[in-house]
Amino acid sequence: MDIKELTLQCDELMEKVLTPLVNQIIDENKLPSSARTEIYALLTGSSAHEVLKQGFEVIFQDLSHTLSPDSWEKLSEEWLNAIVKALNLNTLLEANEKASNDPNDYSKQKLLGISDETLENFYNVALKNFNNKDFIKAKAAFSVVLWLSPLRFNPWMGLGLATQALEETGIALNAFAFATLTDPCSVLPHLHSAECYLKKNEKSDAIDTLTLAFDTLKKYPCDDQQIIEEHLRRLKQQCSK
Numbered sequence: 001m002d003i004k005e006l007t008l009q010c011d012e013l014m015e016k017v018l019t020p021l022v023n024q025i026i027d028e029n030k031l032p033s034s035a036r037t038e039i040y041a042l043l044t045g046s047s048a049h050e051v052l053k054q055g056f057e058v059i060f061q062d063l064s065h066t067l068s069p070d071s072w073e074k075l076s077e078e079w080l081n082a083i084v085k086a087l088n089l090n091t092l093l094e095a096n097e098k099a100s101n102d103p104n105d106y107s108k109q110k111l112l113g114i115s116d117e118t119l120e121n122f123y124n125v126a127l128k129n130f131n132n133k134d135f136i137k138a139k140a141a142f143s144v145v146l147w148l149s150p151l152r153f154n155p156w157m158g159l160g161l162a163t164q165a166l167e168e169t170g171i172a173l174n175a176f177a178f179a180t181l182t183d184p185c186s187v188l189p190h191l192h193s194a195e196c197y198l199k200k201n202e203k204s205d206a207i208d209t210l211t212l213a214f215d216t217l218k219k220y221p222c223d224d225q226q227i228i229e230e231h232l233r234r235l236k237q238q239c240s241k
Contacts, residue, residue, distance in 0.1 A: 052147055055126075055140035062125045075118055082112035109149040119149055126155070130162055138162040153183040160192060169196040185220040187213050187228060194235050203239045210236050 064072055109119055126141030142159040146152070160175035173196050176189035190213035197206035213232050217225065 051140050051143050054137075055142075055144035055147075058129065058137045058141050059122050059125045059144060062128070063121055067121070075121075078114060078118055082114060085112050107149045107151065108147065112148075114148055119145060122148070123155060123158075126158055130158055133165075135162045135165045139166065139168075150178070151182055153179055153186065156182060157188060157192075160189070164192060164196060167199070169200055172196050185216070187216045187220070187222065190216060191228065191232060191235070194232075198235065198238055206235070207239050210239070 063075065067075065108114070122141065123145050126138050126145060129135075129141055130138035139159060139162040142155050142162060145155040146159060149155075156175050156179035160172045160179060163169075163175060164172040173193055176193045176196070179186070179189040190209050194206045194209040194213060197203070197209060210232055214229075217228060217232070222228065
């Protein structure tokens with residue numbers, strides 16, 4: 001199957017399953033109204049639709065060259081099956097609601113039968129583009145990973161860092177907020193959120209976020225504790241200028 005056909009099928013899949021599951025994720029996390037609006041716009045708006053479409057194109061273009069022919073054929077077959085399952089999404093949701101209380105079981109990855117191996121391949125494409133400083137492609141590819149499985153820390157951090165580098169601070173702040181929800185023990189979302197607030201010259205919010213960062217670091221020490229503490233102190237000094 002060629003890349004264009006596969007991307008078009010993913011476009012059809014997005015239309016069928018996006019809105020109800022995104023609503024569920026937002027409601028379950030009880031986000032404030034401002035964050036709800038922006039995250040919903042990010043994941044369901046027309047511009048977001050284009051980002052996801054670009055993400056699939058980036059991912060499939062890369063994997064079509066890096067995967068073996070057998071693995072590429074297996075991935076293509078996986079997406080064909082996902083399209084079929086999307087037609088019965090309501091039935092799948094009802095069955096899962098009765099069978100499980102684990103929110104991970106409601107992810108599009110699980111409902112549509114996308115393997116962990118495929119999701120890992122998608123994430124690696126996003127990470128490769130990020131490390132190559134192609135932040136537009138990284139943003140698009142991370143968005144695909146999160147569209148499929150939104151309760152993962154690393155992709156949220158990746159999306160946050162990519163959009164921070166693109167100076168899209170509103171999206172970055174929401175991504176870091178979701179990163180915190182998926183891993184409350186990590187100081188990194190608070191650190192980078194403070195950087196975003198300083199970029200916007202919103203020093204009061206930066207100070208509040210830095211307070212959370214110091215509290216998190218005290219409660220959950222990490223390997224790079226000293227380096228992070230020094231960076232947090234420098235950011236705090238910038239707040240007083």
